[in-house]
Amino acid sequence: MRTRTRAVATLGAAGMVVGSLTACAGWGGGLSGGGQDSINVLMVNNPQMIDLRTLAPYFTKETGIKVQFTVLPEDDLRDKASQEFSSQAGQYDLATLSNFEIPIYAKSKWIAPLDSYLAKDPGFDQQDILKPMQTALSANGKVYGEPFYGESSFLMYRKDVFKEKGLTMPAHPTWQQVAQLAAKVNGAKPGMAGICLRGQPGWGQLFAPLDTVINTFGGTWFDKDWNAQLTAAPFKQAVNFYVNLVRKYGERGAPQAGFTECLNNLTQGNVAMWYDATSAAGSLEATGSPVKGKIGYAPAPVVKTKNSGWLYSWAWSIEQASTKKDAAWKFISWASSKKYEDLVGNKLGWTRVPAGYRKSLYSNPKYVAAAKAFAQPTLKAISSANPQNPGVQPRPAPGIQFVDIPEFTSIGTQISQDISSAIAGKESVDSALTKGQQIAQDVGDQYKEREKK
Secondary structure (H helix, E strand, O other), X not given: OOOHHHHHHHXXXXXXXXXXXXXXXXXXXXXXXXXXXXXXXXXXXXXXHHHHHHHHHHHHHHHOOEEEEEEEOHHHHHHXXXXXXXXXXXXXXXXXXXXXXXXXXXXXOOEOOOHHHHHHOHXXXXXXXXXXXXXXXXXXXXXXXXXXXXXXXXEEEEHHHHXXXXXXXXXXXXXXHHHHHHHHHOOOOOOOEOOEOOOXXXXXXXXXXXXXXXXXXXXXXXXXXXXXXXXXXXXXXXXXXXXXXXXXXXXXXXXXXXXHHHHHHHHOOOEOEEEEEOOHHHXXXXXXXXXXXXXXXXXXXXXXXXXXXXXXXXXXXXXXXXXOHHHHXXXXXXXXXXXXXXXXXXXXXXXXXXXXXXXXXXXXXXHHHHOOOOHHHHHHHHHHOOOOOOOOXXXXXXXXXXXXXXXXXXXHHHHHHXXXXXXXXXXXXXXXXXXXXXXXXXXXXXXXXHHHO
């Protein structure tokens, strides 16, 4: 799960190029309507989506369908999508939603199932979509989203620094081993911290990595009966471990550090390790990166579980109120196809192909050659993610780095603020979790009442 900050930075670099290539597509703002030969798309402004907008004329040339985009930063996109889909205004035919929203929207019948289209479009090859992605974008046995981009999480580390220190990264590291290694590489070079871990408040910031640590320590937000577990021993142990690790051996300014800050720290040589999104590898290995070829990639660290990497995707969903569902599906079928991957690779470069969702991409010689440093570790991370069962106990809702209920965006962000304060040394973990327990239990009690009815 990346951040709004990075998306905005990318937008500035891509905007001028995009504007000259896609005269038929709008950049934010209002929509101009259009007939049956046009569709309106609400879309997040991450780099892969900006490339898509650049290449959209190829779709129009192939199908005769014009595409008008509204492109927004992530936070604004989520707000706009929530307003649009909950009201069923029909202003947009489809939108990029994540695997957090899609099961929720499907339950509310705000988005259309895609099974009938898949049945009539065997060339799309649904079986080529990685199983964890299929699971995360389905509800009640039906498919509601098709991925355009996917990621998990893994541990990134400086191979050259480890070699200089005579250290070896275990093939499947535990968090305890990572803490030991962080202590040994802390200060390996002037100003270099042992590890970078997000401390910036936010349900999609601090809790993205922290929830995976909680899971593998044996913790959970709620037990199967909706009893909050923030003050239970495994949850407290995990948060204390995380906070202590980043306080002892973490980056400078950790309470304000998110994805972008940690990416910059590893790129600039300020940290020796970083646990975060697999998508970061493309930037680390990009031409001109000062650490290109110097980074090793290990699985997400574990304690009690076999795997612990998260799962995230930006995916296409069709609004139930759309009167142009057939045209919307044609766009999805094109944008998430193998043919589109080839188009991106041949026109823009293979490291810019939206990755993390099709098995076949990882046997494509051109992609594998361009992404050889991180392609297989990424595939393994995504393939091993289990959003239905990420911990050691039954849970009332799916999700790895989140609890897939609408209320999590609020409670996760609120509680993350106190944990970030603990990282800053302004309050104790016990204090943060005691307050968090009550906040979470209030939500749990609401679900208990609903289940009684």
